[in-house]
Amino acid sequence: MGIILNLAILFLILLGIFTLYLLVFAIAGKVTSANTTNRTPKTQRKFAVFLPSYKEDKVILESAKRALIQDYPKALFDVIVIADSLKPETVAQLRELPITTYEVTFETSTKAKALNYAMSQLTEQYDIALILDADNIMATDFITKLNATFDLGYQVVQGHRTAKNTNSPTAILDAISEEINNHILRKGHRALGLSSALIGSGMAFDYALFVDVMSEINAIGGFDKELEMRLLKRGIVFDYIEDAFVYDEKVQNAEVFEKQRTRWIAAQFKYLKQNFASGVVHLFKGNIDYANKVFQALLPPRIILLGMLMFFAFVSIFSGDFNFKVLAWGQLVTLLFTFYISTPDFLKRLITWKEIMLLPSLFFRFIRAILKMGEAKKKFLHTPHDS
Secondary structure, eight states, X not given: OHHHHHHHHHHHHHHHHHHHHHHHHHHHHHHSOOOOOOSOOSOXXXXXXXXXXXXXXXXXXXXXXXXXXXXXXXXXXXXXXXXXXXXXXXXXXXXXXSSEEEEEOOSSOOHHHHHHHHHHHOOSOOSEEEEOOTTOEEOTTHHHHHHHHHTTTOSEEEEEEEESOOOSHHHHHHHHHHHHHIIXXXXXXXXXXXXXXXXXXXXXXXXXXXXXXXXXXXOSSOHHHHHHHHHHHTTOXXXXXXXXXXXXXXXXXXXHHHHHHHHHHHHHHHHHHHHHHHHHHHHHTTOHHHHHXXXXXXXXXXXXXXXXXXXXXXXXXXXXXHHHHHHHHHHHHHXXXXXXXXXXXXXXXXXXXXXXHHHHHHHHHHHHHHHTTHHHHHSOOOOOOOO
């Protein structure tokens, strides 16, 4: 029993490093204001707004129409839909809109392939590439706020992606997870001078830089993670704009949640493996941003971390070891506090016993996602949207 207890304490110390990491950035996000866009831009840049759409017939028409509704000069942004495996009638309707539509077919569909194809076809000159998901709806001032931020000299800017639906317990928990990540990995990181994490949509890039780095990427899943690693390795800093909103549909059932997380976890493990040694080397070279991103890839998903700490806290009840009890319960309380201060008040008010009782189910779905992540290495796991 002594050996098992010592191993448990060592494991808890490891989890404690992760918990402390999250706490530090959560507090930083509370005590320091994020960058906002209350400034008059010096330059109005031309934006290419990319909407890759793989089998998203239910949402792409509405997203494309809404993407045109911006308070930015219409001559300075083009909406570009990449129609991959859409129905002929959907493509026909897209072609009736004042947008550019590219119809594509790949043996293995990926977002990276779709974006690279579209950029190879465009003849217009652009300053900024703005990437959206097929279900994303931009606030009407989104492009205006991004444009103002590029005046500060950044080459990469992440907007504030937030939930556009909270119509099920799963969607509410998914929305909370998104905002916790926004607070810790974006706002908190910028508060301490580190780069914001990228999300995969609602993100904008210097166009020439984006074309250059995307030419190196052919990821099946998690192209944003590879993009992130490559850019940070070059020493490029990412800004985060808290008041530039893009609305994203949250998953509404546990099955889709599991498939989505399978794809995300596979990407996390893949890029941790590819970048771990390089991250250590760059740490000693002074590239803290890149090394920090590699460390982030070591972090277990928040619900897994919570589940493990709850398990150890429960087991410690039956242990006579005081240090074990303090470590387990202290970390559990710390993590819950971290989540609490990172969650916006409007989402806290939505939490009921339905959401709390769903957590164990999502924990085990995350475990299944880890076991099934080999599927995501072979093909893109599409997560359909309902609205």
